[in-house]
Amino acid sequence: MxxxxxxxxxxxxxxxxxxxxxxxxxxxxxxxxxxxxxxxxxxxxxxxxxxxxxxxxxxPSRDELLTALIIEAFDAVGAAVEAADAACPRDRHLDRWMAVCRAIRVWSLENPHEYALIHGSPVPGYVAPQDTASAAARDGFVLAGILRDAREAGELTPMTGLPPAPESFAPEAQLLREALFAELPDDIILRALAAWTYIYGVVSFELFGMYKSVIENDRPAVFDQMALTQATILGLTAKP
Amino acid sequence: MxxxxxxxxxxxxxxxxxxxxxxxxxxxxxxxxxxxxxxxxxxxxxxxxxxxxxxxxxxPSRDELLTALIIEAFDAVGAAVEAADAACPRDRHLDRWMAVCRAIRVWSLENPHEYALIHGSPVPGYVAPQDTASAAARDGFVLAGILRDAREAGELTPMTGLPPAPESFAPEAQLLREALFAELPDDIILRALAAWTYIYGVVSFELFGMYKSVIENDRPAVFDQMALTQATILGLTAKP
DNA sequence: CTTGAATCGAGAGCAGCGTTCTTTCATAGG
DNA sequence: CCTATGAAAGAACGCTGCTCTCGATTCAAG
Structure with missing residues (x-):
């Protein structure tokens, strides 16, 4: 035909x-x-x-063009993250973590409109069918890899005294473990999701103006402190 | 004239x-x-x-109408937060914290478009002149109030072992202390900002689809765990 | 080499949009 | 009563996304 x-x-x-x-x-x-x-x-x-x-x-439509740009934006931040990670010695897990977090922030500040495209309001009614799913996971994949490597090296010592993951999270934790997190326990997987969420939360607040007249002076230092806090909670510790 | x-x-x-x-x-x-x-x-x-x-x-323009709606949205979530806080006994600080966090999430899920208006991409080039500033601070005021009350009651025992606030944050911490945080030290003020950021980060991820095929099963429980984690870090502890 | 199908660029056109301007009108105040 | 003022209406401008038609070009198979 x-x-x-x-x-x-x-x-x-x-x-x-x-x-x-x-x-x-x-x-x-x-x-x-x-x-x-x-x-x-x-x-x-x-x-x-x-x-x-x-x-x-x-x-076929303006929204389709936008969707294509969304996918490209996810790819761009994914590439930036992977490059930042690759530039660190693989056994310096905390350095890799910080480098990745900073890469996310720097890319976002340099490309605010593309950032808004992927982490702002969904533009039409709903785009993001499934094409974006794999592209959106690249940064998470890198972050999970750092935790995996640290765990394998026996250098992951998560903080104690924090609430555990709810039981209802177990099935999804299992799926994530198979795809990304190797042997890590549910609690750490949830903390990793929290850290991932948190990093983008900080960037969104900074970019969308919520820190106006709240944090103005030295945002990179504050961001570093926040990224380091997450790493500490997860159990990534500084090396000599 | x-x-x-x-x-x-x-x-x-x-x-x-x-x-x-x-x-x-x-x-x-x-x-x-x-x-x-x-x-x-x-x-x-x-x-x-x-x-x-x-x-x-x-x-005078469509954007002015949108700005009016933005202010109304901030007010609406602020009112919801204040109502949730007021419904708790004042000395049950952790309960108040959780109630406020849940109120933010519930309001946002019930009003996704208004949420997108205030926490999504800035719609035109930039709105939010200064009219929104006071309205946007209401939820932060409530959260800070809980910490203040807990501190006054001697029931705030922040977690140790986390990185301190950078020195460059001190001047802004001082301003925030005078406006909101009473006697709280810089570290806790920054943690409070982090928690505030984090709560909205979680809501944004949930609303904007980042948890699709990642957390689907029991989002309220996961959200509670995350809000409780922040409370624990800040030092709000459960009461009998 | 020819022919038929598929693809493509161009243009006109539709309905909708934000915004401005000019005109008309009701009414409140002196 | 008369006039100044605010409100409403309508037309108009230039822009938008999108559809449809119509020649022209390309490509591949006969």
Missing amino acids: VGEMNASRTARERVRAELISEIKDVARRHLGVDGASGLSLRAVARDLGMVSSAIYRYF | VGEMNASRTARERVRAELISEIKDVARRHLGVDGASGLSLRAVARDLGMVSSAIYRYF
Whole structure:
């Protein structure tokens, strides 16, 4: 019936793929200037010298274009996080933790609109079908890897005296353990989720203005203290 | 020159105030259905049987209307938080803490679009001039009050072994101490800010879909565990 | 090489939007 | 009663997302 374009990459398909990424580039530029609500399909088309209706050959709607940018944003922060982690010696677990946390903050401050796209209000009604799921998990994967490595090295000594994970969390902890956390116990898995949540909570508060006239002086130091607190709770300790 | 409407509340002004609040009501209804990006001045006007340009007698722009809704949302969550706190015996500090945290979460889940308005991406370029500042501080005021009361009752025993606040935070801690935290030391003030940040971080992650296929089973229990963890770190302990 | 199908760019057009301006109108105050 | 003032209406501008049609181009199979 239809083409079934099995394996051959025709010239048409190559130029099409290139145009798609060109559209995304321009759209990302516009996003950085005007924010998500100001992203206009027509303006993107104008910048590309095409007519607005032509964009619809490549993205079925404005929201689809936004979804593509969301996925790219998740990938970008994931890449930044992985790079920060890779730049540390693998056995310096606390250093890796701090580097990853700082990487998240720095990337977010440098790309506020893209950050708002992935951690702000869902733009239309709901996007994020499932395409974003794997991209969104990259930073969590890195953080979990640090904890895994620390545990394997026998250098994870979680704080005591904190409330345990609820029993109803056990099944999900088991799934997460199989996917990410190796041998770590439920309590630590939940604390890791809490730390992950917390880091983005701090970044969101900073970016969305909740710290205005509350923390202004030395936000990097405060952020470091908060990231270090989470590491301490999880049991990552400083090395000589 | 102009009216100078000194003290008398004329009939004109009364009907004007009523119309303003009617516009906000309809706008809030639309917000709950379509979200912030779908709030249309023309649609609001239609619902009110007026023509779109008439709205501009009451709100100079769509963003001003949104700002009014933002302030109302802050007030609503502030009121919910104060009510939850007031419903607890004043000396049951941990109960008050948990009640306040739960109130924040419940209000947010019940009013997701208004939550997105105040804790999601800033809608236009930047709103939130200063009008929102006092409204935004109400929940923090309540949380700080609980810690203050616990401290005065000698029932605040913060966890040890956590990193201290950076020195650069001292001046801002002093300001916060004068406004909110009475005698509490810098470390605890920063932990309180962290807890405040953290609670909203959890709510944001839950509302914006970050816990999808991660925590699905018993979110209230997980939230309680997280709120209790923060209370424990701050030094609020259970009573008989 | 030719022909038919698929893809693509262009353009017009629709309905909706925020915002401004000008005109009309009711009414409150002197 | 008359006038100044606030409110409402309506038209208009330029923008938006999106749809549809219509030639032109490309591609592959006959």
